[in-house]
Amino acid sequence: MSPPPAVESQVQALTDLYNSIQNARHHPRDLLKTSIAPNPLPLTHPSLLLYSQQLKDIAHTLRSDAVQSALRAAKESEKADGQNIMNNVRRENRKRRRPPSPESPQPYTVIERQSSSLFPVTKDDVAPLKSLELIEYIRQFNKKNSSYKLGIWQGTRSSTRDLKNPAILRFTIKDVLTAYLTVSYTSNDLVLLVESVTTFGPRERKLPHSQSDYSVYRMLSQEFGRMIHSDPQVGLQKFMTLLCSYENMFTMRCDKCQRVLCVEGHVAAVERVWNESDGQWQPRHVSC
Template sequence: MSPPPVESQVQVLTDLYNSIQNARHFPRDLLKTATVSNALPLTSPSLSLYSQQLKDIAQNLRSDAVQTALRAAQDSAKADGKNITNNVRRENRKRRRPPSPESPQPYTATEQQSSSLFSSSKDDVAPLKSQELIEYIRQFNKEHSSCKLGIWQATRSSSKDLKNPAILRFSIKDVLTTYLTVSYTADDPTLSVESVTAFGPRERKLPHSQSEYSVYRTLSQEFGRMIHSDPQVGLQRFMTLLCSYENMFTMRCEKCQRVLCAEGHVAAVQRVWNENKEYWEARHVSC
């Protein structure tokens, strides 16, 4: 007698599978055959129906058609089922799982780089102390004919005591006037620049006010940005920056090669230190 077609065997097993899945919704105590008589009476019509369906499933499972289909499926799996997984859903889930993150790497200490925008060629100059300021001003004025540095006082006073903080007045003839606030501490007498405000050469303004001209207001903002990059910048290093503004209204921008920028027609008030050539490059803020 020839075996039944494969299609009929598949259909027999499919029907058996559906009936078993349907039986999963039966009352749980009914499936425990050992405690059926104690748990629930079978006098209920619905329970009698469930019981009859379970008997039908058992009888169907022992039938020749189902047993033949099961043996055929088992033989087919042994013949060519080496690469067949028994849980395709789980395999797909594993495949979709994102890769595990890399293990944390040990911390590697990196050398902190200075964010200062000031020149580094003056680092070998000894920091200026508060008691050396007067002599430094005298020497500076001797070496610079077009620039002048002095101590600013609100009123004409004969007192020669240096206040802390002190306000210095720096000017370049026909170019600008700036007021520098410098200070020191009792533990460290080294002078540091706290703030700088720029004005026009003929403006009569107090150090804590602001200029009427946008170019000098922009210049004051640039000074603030420079100080923010190095809050402990010394007076000597800052003076090298101020002296670079002697030709502020004639120097060309290193980027666009224009004296005035295309937008706003403002001079190149920004300065960038060139380490290779060791000089301050003029640039427009917009460049």
């Protein structure tokens, strides 16, 4: 049902007035300068004359009978039923509809980074060995273990007993292997750290910087390199515990396939995996 013609004309009159006022509100900032502002526009400026005429037209329209009649009718209608009339309709209509806000970011949770070290962390870990304690450690180590022998390797005979930095240690397991360990320390931290390990057959006469003629010992050297890479701060004592687990390297069965030699390559279990339940290094083939 369409509204009466009188109502349509009143709505149109108020709409035209509203549009005129909105256009007048967009005057340039020069029009808002006061007489004390620097370089004000002269009153005879064409822009001011145009805006002045526009305001006069709005005032004339506002005083017209059609607009005044429409305003009175709107006021009477509001008194009769003003429940659904909002005082801020224009502002609500002009407000941009914002898209739904995304979910608030969750608070940052610190995740403890798991260690990538292949070496165990146990309650029985002793204090790290320092360079000045190495000689005494070697003496005690050789006294406790008859099958192992640890010593400082020197390329040439030297009258001095001062420890070089880095130093090379020679470790042997009778009839199993010979290993050369490169250990070093810094002036700020005297703790001995293992840098590299090279292994050879028990009867090979090789220099520490060379490599074995046997693939099993070359694979073992690579395995030690992988272990050290997982924890560059591994100390000498902890690494010696790993080395001693190779005493029965050629007779121990892989904890995965339960074979002494792997199917591919027929190589012994040169890899070691720490078992938390029994606190022991378990042998494993590289291919397993």
